[in-house]
Amino acid sequence: MLxxxxxxxxxxxxxxxxxxxxxYAEARxxxxxxxxxxxxxxxxxxxxxxxxxxxxxxxxVGGAMGFSATNLLSKxxxxxxxxxxxxxxxxxxxxxxxxxxxxxxxxxxxxxxVAEKEPVEGADPNWLKSVLLxxxxxxxxxxxxADGVKIPNRIMVASxxxxxxxxxxxDGAKLESRVPRFxxxxxxxxxxGGDTAQRMIQQGESGGLEIVKRIDLVDLVETEARSLIRVLxxxxxxxxxxxxxxxxxxxxxxxxxxxxxxxxxxxxxxxxEGAQAGESYLSKDSLGTKVGSEEANVSxxxxxxxxxxxxxxxxxxxxxxxxxxxxxxxxSEFLQNRSTASILGVRNNGSSRSSGxxxxxxxxxxxxxxxxxxxxxxxxxxKEVKEGVYLKSFTxxxxxxxxxxxxxxxxxxxxxxxxxxTGLVKAPVLEITTPxxxxxxxxxxxxxxxxxxxxxxxxxxxxxxxxxxxxxxCWEPSGSWAVAxxxxxxxxxxxxxxxxxxxxxxxxxxxxxxxxxxxxERMARFANSSITVTKNVNESxxxxxxxxxxxxxxxxxxxxxxxxxxxFIELLYKSMxxxxxxxxxxxxxxxxxxxxxxxxxxRKLDRAEGLLSxxxxxxxxxxxxxxxxxxxxxxxxxxxxxxxxxxxGTLGSDTSSKVLLNIRAFTDKDASGHGLxxxxxxxxxxPGPAGTTAGSHSKRMRxxxxxxxxxxxxxxxxxxxxxxxxxxxxxxCSAFAVEAxxxxxxxxxxxxxxxxxxxxxxxxxxxxxLQARTFDDEGQxxxxxxxxxxxxxxxxxxxxxxxxxxxxxxxxxxGLIEPGLGTWRSEAGIPVTKxxxxx
Amino acid sequence: xxxxSGDSGYEEMLAEMKRGLILTSNWYTRFxxxxxxxxxxxxxxxxxLVESGEVRAPIKGIRISDSLERMxxxxxxxxxxxxxxxxxxxxxxxxxxxxxxxxxxxxxxxxDGAPPAG
Numbered sequence: 035m036l037x038x039x040x041x042x043x044x045x046x047x048x049x050x051x052x053x054x055x056x057x058y059a060e061a062r063x064x065x066x067x068x069x070x071x072x073x074x075x076x077x078x079x080x081x082x083x084x085x086x087x088x089x090x091x092x093x094x095v096g097g098a099m100g101f102s103a104t105n106l107l108s109k110x111x112x113x114x115x116x117x118x119x120x121x122x123x124x125x126x127x128x129x130x131x132x133x134x135x136x137x138x139x140x141x142x143x144x145x146x147x148v149a150e151k152e153p154v155e156g157a158d159p160n161w162l163k164s165v166l167l168x169x170x171x172x173x174x175x176x177x178x179x180a181d182g183v184k185i186p187n188r189i190m191v192a193s194x195x196x197x198x199x200x201x202x203x204x205d206g207a208k209l210e211s212r213v214p215r216f217x218x219x220x221x222x223x224x225x226x227g228g229d230t231a232q233r234m235i236q237q238g239e240s241g242g243l244e245i246v247k248r249i250d251l252v253d254l255v256e257t258e259a260r261s262l263i264r265v266l267x268x269x270x271x272x273x274x275x276x277x278x279x280x281x282x283x284x285x286x287x288x289x290x291x292x293x294x295x296x297x298x299x300x301x302x303x304x305x306x307e308g309a310q311a312g313e314s315y316l317s318k319d320s321l322g323t324k325v326g327s328e329e330a331n332v333s334x335x336x337x338x339x340x341x342x343x344x345x346x347x348x349x350x351x352x353x354x355x356x357x358x359x360x361x362x363x364x365x366s367e368f369l370q371n372r373s374t375a376s377i378l379g380v381r382n383n384g385s386s387r388s389s390g391x392x393x394x395x396x397x398x399x400x401x402x403x404x405x406x407x408x409x410x411x412x413x414x415x416x417k418e419v420k421e422g423v424y425l426k427s428f429t430x431x432x433x434x435x436x437x438x439x440x441x442x443x444x445x446x447x448x449x450x451x452x453x454x455x456t457g458l459v460k461a462p463v464l465e466i467t468t469p470x471x472x473x474x475x476x477x478x479x480x481x482x483x484x485x486x487x488x489x490x491x492x493x494x495x496x497x498x499x500x501x502x503x504x505x506x507x508c509w510e511p512s513g514s515w516a517v518a519x520x521x522x523x524x525x526x527x528x529x530x531x532x533x534x535x536x537x538x539x540x541x542x543x544x545x546x547x548x549x550x551x552x553x554x555e556r557m558a559r560f561a562n563s564s565i566t567v568t569k570n571v572n573e574s575x576x577x578x579x580x581x582x583x584x585x586x587x588x589x590x591x592x593x594x595x596x597x598x599x600x601x602f603i604e605l606l607y608k609s610m611x612x613x614x615x616x617x618x619x620x621x622x623x624x625x626x627x628x629x630x631x632x633x634x635x636x637r638k639l640d641r642a643e644g645l646l647s648x649x650x651x652x653x654x655x656x657x658x659x660x661x662x663x664x665x666x667x668x669x670x671x672x673x674x675x676x677x678x679x680x681x682x683g684t685l686g687s688d689t690s691s692k693v694l695l696n697i698r699a700f701t702d703k704d705a706s707g708h709g710l711x712x713x714x715x716x717x718x719x720x721p722g723p724a725g726t727t728a729g730s731h732s733k734r735m736r737x738x739x740x741x742x743x744x745x746x747x748x749x750x751x752x753x754x755x756x757x758x759x760x761x762x763x764x765x766x767c768s769a770f771a772v773e774a775x776x777x778x779x780x781x782x783x784x785x786x787x788x789x790x791x792x793x794x795x796x797x798x799x800x801x802x803x804l805q806a807r808t809f810d811d812e813g814q815x816x817x818x819x820x821x822x823x824x825x826x827x828x829x830x831x832x833x834x835x836x837x838x839x840x841x842x843x844x845x846x847x848x849g850l851i852e853p854g855l856g857t858w859r860s861e862a863g864i865p866v867t868k869x870x871x872x873x
Numbered sequence: 874x875x876x877x878s879g880d881s882g883y884e885e886m887l888a889e890m891k892r893g894l895i896l897t898s899n900w901y902t903r904f905x906x907x908x909x910x911x912x913x914x915x916x917x918x919x920x921x922l923v924e925s926g927e928v929r930a931p932i933k934g935i936r937i938s939d940s941l942e943r944m945x946x947x948x949x950x951x952x953x954x955x956x957x958x959x960x961x962x963x964x965x966x967x968x969x970x971x972x973x974x975x976x977x978x979x980x981x982x983x984x985d986g987a988p989p990a991g
Contacts, residue, residue: 187908223908232906276983310961312900312917432901432936434915439934439982441913443905461905465936470984696960698918704933708898708918712957712966731897731919738931741922741981748893748949749937749977750886750923755896756876757958757967758914762902763941764874764965766910778910778942789948793877800875804959804966825946 037063037200037210040089043112044202047091050116052204056093058136059204062349063089064391065105065592068154068195069609071162074774075188076170080586080616081159083606084195087592088391088573091119097133098123101569103392105592115572122568122643129647129654131564137376139384141207141351148344150242154214157194157243159587159609165246166190172256173222176263183263187223187775190255192216194243199349207351213344216245217486220255223775224262231266232429232776233258233445238486240344248340261427261446265458272459273449278422279464280415280450283483285425285442286404291487293468294332295402297437298359298367299385300374302397306561308666309698309708312435315468316365318378326363326472329407333358334369334385336400342486343400345387350395354384359402360472369397392571399489407478415479417453423462424448424455436703441465525596527552528687530576531679537600538580539681541607545622546681547579549811550594553674558646561666563654568646577811580606581622584615620834622682622812629686629808629815634801635673636715639691642671645716653697653725657709660729662699669721670694676807684813688799690806693719699728704738707731710754714804763788764796767821767829768847769836779827787827794822796831798846812848819845875968879951886950886973888926894979895921895928899937900962910941913980938978947975 044061051059065087072079088105089112100123102115170188177184196214201207217238224231235258239245246252281289297314301307304318316323335356336345345354350372358366367383368374374397375382388395409415416424425444433440444462448455525533531548538546557569576599578589587610591602638645650669657665675689695711709728713719751759771777779787788794798816799806807816812834820828832840833848887895897919905911914937922929952971959966 221907223906230906230908232908430903430905430911430913432903432913432915434934435900435917439915439936441936441980441982443913465980465982467982467984692959692966694959705931706918710956710958710960712959728918734921735919735931735933738920738933740934740985741932741979744980745978746976747979748890748923749974749979750890750893750895751972751974752895752897753956753958753967753969753971754960754963755899755916756972757963757969758899758902759941759944760876760969761874761963761965761967762912763945764967766907766941771907776907778908778940780908786946787942788945791877791879791948791951792945795875795877797875803968804957 037198040107041200043089043107043109044200046109047089047112047116048202048204050113051091051093051120054117054120056095056120056204058094060092060350061089061202062388062391063087063200064198064388066195066197068193069157069159069162070191070193071159071166073163073166073170073188073190075186076174077617078163079618080588081162081609081613083587083589083609085589085591085593085602086390089115090388090391090394091116092394093119093123094134094136095120095123096127097135098127098130098565099134099567101394101567102571104572105391105574106572106594118570122570125643126558126565126568126647129560129565129651132562134373134566135376136350136372137382139350139352139372139375139382141203141205142347142353143206143208144347146209146211146346148213148240150214152243154194154196154216154242158612160612162192162194165251166192169252169255172252173259176256176259180263181267183224183226183266185222185224185259185262188220189774189776190218190220192218201349201351203351209347209351211347213240214242215240215342216243218251221776222259222262224266226266229266231262231445233262233427234429236486238342239340240342241340265446269458269460272447272462273423278419278450280412280419280422280424282412282424282426283481284427284485287402287485288428288431288442289440289471290332290404291399291402291489292431292433293437293440293471294359295334295369295399297468298365298369299397300368300370300378303368304374304377304561305664305666306566308561308700309668309696313703315436315438320365321367323365324363325365325469326360327475328362329475329477330360330363330472331405331478332360332402333405334399334402338401341401341484345400348384348386348395349388350386352382352384352386354400357383357385363472369399371395371397392573394567394569401484403482403484404478406480406482409477409479412479412481415477416450416455418477419450420452422450423459424450425462425464438468440468440471525594527675527677528679530594530599531677533596534576534578534599534603535679535681537603538607541604543580543582543607543681545579545581547811547813548679549577550677551575551577551674553672554640555670555672556642556646557668557670558650559668560650560654563658563665565647565650570643578603578606580610581619582610584619585610585613586616586619587613618835620838622680622834624682626680626683626685626813627809627815628684629688632688632808634714634806635689635691636717638716639671639673639693642693646671649695649719649721653695653721656722656725657697657699657729660726661701661733662707662729663701665697665699665725665728667695667697678809678813680813682813684809686809688806688808691715692804695719695721695724697725697728699725699732701732701736705732705735707735708754712804714802714806718802760794763794764821767831769830769832769840772830773836773839782827783830785827786825788822788825790825792822792825793820795820796847810846810848812844814844814846814848816846874965876955876970877951878953878955878970881950881952883952883971886952886971887923887928889950889973890923890926893923894932894935895919895923902962912941913938934981936980938980944974944977949973949975
């Protein structure tokens with residue numbers, strides 16, 4: 035058993051926590067390995083192999099909760115982690131006004147192993163590539179019969195891996211689980227003249243690689259591409275007004291997720307997500323309340339075989355079950371964990387899950403859907419409509435944080451006249467309140483289909499398999515690495531990097547880069563002006579880049595030990611050598627650089643535990659003095675160091691710090707205010723004024739009213755709002771996004787793209803920056819790059835590969851696949867996906 | 874990332890507004906099409922209607938719908954003061970001023986938000 039070697043560490047952690055006085059203790063070994071492959075406009079990119087494993091400990095002592103996590107898996111580290119977790123909880127106890135406890139849910143001892151016909155273990159990157167190339171060629175072939183419509187921009191990602199967990203609690207739970215998954219994500223951009231249409235496709239299930247055939251993935255994407263072409267060729271002006279709509283499974287699924295599942299999460303209802311994912315239009319007294327018509331029936335069920343949100347036991351060791359959220363229009367139950375069930379005095383339904391070892395378990399949806407009804411087919415439903423619109427797929431969507439005001443923009447959508455579809459319509463927008471939407475349901479078909487999705491929740495938002503299915507990167511460990519991890523000694527970052535470069539050289543690699551990232555994060559979260567959890571996450575990860583004979587591969591590992599790293603690099607090298615030459619390969623500059631250790635970080639933040647409670651108290655007191663009745667938020671202190679060694683002689687390290695406060699104040703359900711303080715050092719950190727800002731807005735927002743009428747307005751955006759939109763402008767400056775055709779700035783270099791007054795600059799290491807790096811992931815020096823100057827687009831963000839293709843110089847913004855803002859995207863992640871997760 | 878500062882004070886920007894809205898926070902920005910930059914986003918927390926330079930009333934239940942290029946091609950004023958922003962909705966830290974833009978489409982949802990009777 036792959037988790038076998040770790041179990042005793044988790045068991046020890048719980049015993050030790052109890053010995054030290056914890057009322058409740060829980061330990062979770064969590065992680066896996068997996069392989070991902072990306073195709074950009076038909077061109078294969080280097081494959082990525084990930085390995086992430088660690089332990090999380092959660093304790094309750096004196097009614098206060100502590101959470102810690104690390105990937106440094108040794109008995110000494112776990113002993114230290116356990117003691118620190120209790121200390122963290124105790125340190126916050128003075129600010130715990132609402133004592134935290136677990137209900138008396140029956141915990142279970144169980145092994146869950148999802149069957150695979152074709153195991154995901156060691157999924158061959160070449161096989162993933164061949165699946166994507168087949169899909170891509172089918173899409174391209176459609177162009178010949180598309181009447182001038184082209185699909186020049188095609189991003190496709192295939193990933194396969196397994197998520198593994200071992201969970202033990204002080205009240206008897208023991209869960210061992212392994213859930214393999216396959217996932218596909220794609221963006222197709224179609225063009226005709228000046229018109230464009232774009233389709234995002236997510237598909238995934240739990241199981242082995244047979245999923246590709248089971249869901250007919252190749253045919254499915256081809257069908258979507260065909261629809262996209264039709265939308266661009268045929269869609270006509272959409273009718274407007276109040277009319278009947280028929281929602282296909284994709285639309286009813288997203289609506290069920292956003293406006294039923296989320297507002298019925300008990301932690302939101304109790305205010306615990308107030309400053310992040312938001313609260314709910316419902317209250318704890320809403321059970322039995324009518325919120326829809328008799329036909330409104332919505333459920334969430336983690337036990338559906340093959341589903342992407344599959345889970346038989348939750349992360350608190352409680353059996354998961356189907357939850358009937360709305361039955362015949364009435365609220366039937368909320369999604370609960372042990373803590374919320376204890377507060378509300380109701381039965382727990384096992385909805386607690388975490389998205390990785392470094393995240394605490396919180397209430398999450400699994401597979402959320404409208405229950406099948408009486409109509410045999412969609413056509414039968416359409417017959418009920420005299421005049422209306424059938425929304426089959428959607429593009430843009432969002433909803434307010436109380437889950438009342440939602441919008442879905444249709445992509446494939448048809449006009450309905452006298453019970454039949456009469457033709458495609460262009461981008462109809464359904465913008466509607468939750469009670470009116472669910473109060474208007476007249477019928478449901480028997481057809482039930484699931485889409486994959488990812489859902490973000492929690493502080494440092496992390497996607498989790500959820501909603502209409504879902505996906506996370508989910509990886510499977512090799513047994514031999516697992517053994518090695520515990521037996522070997524930890525290495526210092528530079529030693530580890532040099533060792534890795536040596537291993538790769540011995541194997542025969544032409545080029546190697548090793549980057550070690552060490553992050554120490556402390557956090558206090560609060561809700562209802564009371565600390566809900568204090569956290570410490572200590573992680574050490576390595577990014578490995580190998581090249582040989584024009585082939586490339588990238589690895590990301592959380593194994594800092596010698597034997598584990600050696601195994602990992604051997605696996606990477608073997609996988610790389612099975613690949614053909616990579617057309618996008620660009621050699622590293624022959625002579626490396628030396629970067630002197632630079633440290634602009636605030637050393638006070640190295641040991642921030644003692645500061646957290648004081649800062650939180652200052653923020654809460656200031657908000658209440660300004661008029662707030664309650665507050666919610668998070669305070670984070672992070673110190674991150676990067677260490678690089680390359681085969682070309684590059685050597686360097688740097689360390690940066692930051693402290694971030696996010697506070698939201700409330701005077702009633704509709705009256706809230708927001709405050710932030712973000713600083714690289716404690717010197718510039720101002721929790722009090724941030725609390726005052728939040729508190730005073732919450733007071734001024736009392737008796738807020740609806741806008742008299744829609745229209746065009748002048749908008750004065752605070753820095754918080756403007757930063758959201760302008761950081762997205764920065765992301766669209768990534769040369770990768772431009773090459774992929776997923777940037778509105780494509781073809782606009784040197785042209786005016788904003789008002790004359792707008793200057794936008796990306797800084798690698800400017801003094802005071804919250805994200806300072808001296809070198810990027812290719813070992814190139816970072817710099818300041820003017821992206822927009824006087825409203826004119828001046829530069830994109832480049833790494834060595836994109837710079838060569840654009841006949842320019844790198845801007846020092848590698849990410850090894852994609853250049854990113856502030857060089858932070860070191861995990862070779864797929865950036866487009868983070869702009870489209872559910873919330 | 875750094876956005877260049879302007880030369881206006883907050884009061885000056887407010888005085889410049891004939892019919893507008895002050896937004897202090899937002900979330901859930903999503904794109905209809907990355908290629909066109911068309912998006913919508915949902916304001917939350919302090920949101921105020923402004924008429925003739927005067928703050929008239931707190932407002933709830935609205936949505937901003939625009940394209941990034943059109944919106945930032947309609948900047949009227951930028952503030953002198955700037956703040957660092959990094960939080961749930963801003964992953965890349967940005968040093969950013971207040972920004973006043975013209976002609977932004979604002980919508981609201983169908984229905985008053987009250988649960989149906991019965």
